[in-house]
Amino acid sequence: MKIQGALGYSQNEIFQNERLLMIHADDAGLSHSENIATIDALQKGSVNSYSIMVPCPWSPEMMEFAKNHPQFDNGIHLTLTCEWEKYRFGPVLPIKEVPSLVDENGHFYKKRELLKKHASNEDVRKELQAQIEKALAFGVKSTHLDSHMYSVASRPDFLDIYKDLGRIYDLPVFLNKQLINEIGLDSDKCLDENDRVTDHLFLGSFADFENGKLAEYYDDVLDNLPVGFNVLILHPAFDNLEMQGITVNHPNFGSEWRQMDFDYFTSEKCRSKLQKNNVQLVTWREINDALKNLRD
Amino acid sequence: MKIQGALGYSQNEIFQNERLLMIHADDAGLSHSENIATIDALQKGSVNSYSIMVPCPWSPEMMEFAKNHPQFDNGIHLTLTCEWEKYRFGPVLPIKEVPSLVDENGHFYKKRELLKKHASNEDVRKELQAQIEKALAFGVKSTHLDSHMYSVASRPDFLDIYKDLGRIYDLPVFLNKQLINEIGLDSDKCLDENDRVTDHLFLGSFADFENGKLAEYYDDVLDNLPVGFNVLILHPAFDNLEMQGITVNHPNFGSEWRQMDFDYFTSEKCRSKLQKNNVQLVTWREINDALKNLRD
Numbered sequence: 365m366k367i368q369g370a371l372g373y374s375q376n377e378i379f380q381n382e383r384l385l386m387i388h389a390d391d392a393g394l395s396h397s398e399n400i401a402t403i404d405a406l407q408k409g410s411v412n413s414y415s416i417m418v419p420c421p422w423s424p425e426m427m428e429f430a431k432n433h434p435q436f437d438n439g440i441h442l443t444l445t446c447e448w449e450k451y452r453f454g455p456v457l458p459i460k461e462v463p464s465l466v467d468e469n470g471h472f473y474k475k476r477e478l479l480k481k482h483a484s485n486e487d488v489r490k491e492l493q494a495q496i497e498k499a500l501a502f503g504v505k506s507t508h509l510d511s512h513m514y515s516v517a518s519r520p521d522f523l524d525i526y527k528d529l530g531r532i533y534d535l536p537v538f539l540n541k542q543l544i545n546e547i548g549l550d551s552d553k554c555l556d557e558n559d560r561v562t563d564h565l566f567l568g569s570f571a572d573f574e575n576g577k578l579a580e581y582y583d584d585v586l587d588n589l590p591v592g593f594n595v596l597i598l599h600p601a602f603d604n605l606e607m608q609g610i611t612v613n614h615p616n617f618g619s620e621w622r623q624m625d626f627d628y629f630t631s632e633k634c635r636s637k638l639q640k641n642n643v644q645l646v647t648w649r650e651i652n653d654a655l656k657n658l659r660d
Numbered sequence: 661m662k663i664q665g666a667l668g669y670s671q672n673e674i675f676q677n678e679r680l681l682m683i684h685a686d687d688a689g690l691s692h693s694e695n696i697a698t699i700d701a702l703q704k705g706s707v708n709s710y711s712i713m714v715p716c717p718w719s720p721e722m723m724e725f726a727k728n729h730p731q732f733d734n735g736i737h738l739t740l741t742c743e744w745e746k747y748r749f750g751p752v753l754p755i756k757e758v759p760s761l762v763d764e765n766g767h768f769y770k771k772r773e774l775l776k777k778h779a780s781n782e783d784v785r786k787e788l789q790a791q792i793e794k795a796l797a798f799g800v801k802s803t804h805l806d807s808h809m810y811s812v813a814s815r816p817d818f819l820d821i822y823k824d825l826g827r828i829y830d831l832p833v834f835l836n837k838q839l840i841n842e843i844g845l846d847s848d849k850c851l852d853e854n855d856r857v858t859d860h861l862f863l864g865s866f867a868d869f870e871n872g873k874l875a876e877y878y879d880d881v882l883d884n885l886p887v888g889f890n891v892l893i894l895h896p897a898f899d900n901l902e903m904q905g906i907t908v909n910h911p912n913f914g915s916e917w918r919q920m921d922f923d924y925f926t927s928e929k930c931r932s933k934l935q936k937n938n939v940q941l942v943t944w945r946e947i948n949d950a951l952k953n954l955r956d
Binding site: 395396397399400420421422424425428450451452453458459460461469471501502602604605606609610 | 691692693695696716717718720721724746747748749754755756757765767797798898900901902905906
């Protein structure tokens with residue numbers, strides 16, 4: 365496997381015949397439903413990487429799983445927002461230490477816009493570092509860093525902190541031009557030749573979900589995967605009382621959608637498509653090892 | 661209604677023909693399952709009072725319900741322990757401010773014994789006061805104070821703090837001799853003539869649960885209720901994935917038990933027994949009003 369090309373190292377023909385894919389479950393730790401569905405999708409489905417929201421109440425369960433199952437690729441889903449209405453959480457640090465990150469009740473803001481407006485970069489750095497330190501102290505051997513709602517791309521200084529934490533902890537960080545541009549930054553200005561960038565990101569859209577075309581979208585992704593390093597992000601959970609409570613009034617990435625994600629990526633159809641299309645699954649651990657070999 | 665006798669005011673014949681009962685749901689706020697079951701049991705069942713565990717991740721949902729439904733009696737279930745294995749929570753205060761209350765991961769101890777051994781009374785007072793203040797700041801009009809796992813009876817100094825907080829916030833506190841003695845204090849030494857003590861406490865036992873005799877126990881309580889101020893404590897929740905996850909390896913007050921509690925106290929049988937036996941349901945709000953009238 366020629367990882368270096370996948371990470372933008374050398375923009376050449378290396379990937380003409382190679383389609384690398386990471387099938388990544390975001391939001392582990394959010395709830396028990398999310399945890400059990402993620403664990404099932406790793407152990408019985410096609411998901412091969414996931415990341416944990418350390419500030420969430422169910423993160424100890426998922427960190428324990430990560431500790432006891434180091435064979436699975438696992439990252440820290442750095443969290444600065446809580447988009448839910450009635451299920452609220454906040455920083456791992458005392459709110460007095462990071463007052464610019466929280467609303468009047470001491471919880472994270474629901475929207476990136478509020479974070480962008482109110483957060484100081486000192487508080488962002490302190491809190492993100494504390495999340496990483498908390499996972500490490502728990503005994504989790506993390507393989508990568510990524511970001512909930514990709515809120516690290518809310519401001520250029522946040523993105524710099526994010527990349528810097530990757531350097532400090534020697535962990536790859538998830539970077540993608542399309543996503544950075546969608547959140548509102550200019551990826552040409554924010555990224556340079558030292559950044560390892562994923563080539564293509566695939567994420568279901570609310571329109572596809574609403575129109576009942578999510579499985580069709582995933583079919584299409586797996587059947588027409590471009591060469592390069594591709595990342596597909598899903599949010600597996602069971603559509604049960606707990607998830608319905610968490611995602612109330614928020615069908616976008618809501619409980620029903622998450623069940624569909626779980627169903628698709630544990631299906632036989634998904635497995636056979638990956639095989640038929642000769643997709644090579646890749647983890648952050650493999651990428652990390654390849655990068656280290658390159659450096660040595 | 662002659663409340664004063666029920667609270668130990670005058671030990672006379674007032675209650676010869678009066679059986680007062682509070683049917684109290686503990687642990688609201690613990691989880692979404694607990695919240696929805698508690699709300700159902702209040703609105704459709706025979707439960708007439710409940711209390712909220714402020715430090716729990718689902719407490720905002722329950723505090724919002726309390727705020728929007730002030731007609732229901734609601735207390736603060738002061739919390740200093742977290743008995744669950746994988747679902748962990750800790751103080752509302754920064755752990756640096758109350759270091760004697762938490763384990764190595766910053767969560768509450770699982771057992772009262774550890775709390776008794778390690779906690780300073782300064783930290784207990786600060787944390788309990790912070791829990792009350794958090795509920796008040798949220799806009800909840802609380803009617804009473806009680807205590808999760810009755811951990812306030814772990815040490816005489818904790819019980820004094822608990823009673824003192826009742827005076828400070830002008831709220832009745834749940835006191836019961838039997839429970840105090842069971843936890844390990846001497847109720848004769850801890851209580852005096854100023855304390856308003858509930859006459860009888862009814863709480864299902866693990867033996868009854870294991871032997872499938874919980875409903876039989878509740879039948880018996882309702883059919884043979886003594887005169888005086890009786891409190892029956894239950895823990896309603898749905899036996900679903902979330903509660904099974906929370907109570908894993910802990911069948912005592914576990915998920916299955918909580919479903920049985922919900923089923924019984926929303927049943928027609930329970931309702932008709934209350935009617936047939938001429939049981940008078942009473943809330944802390946009514947008791948509080950009666951106590952205030954006595955004082956005026």
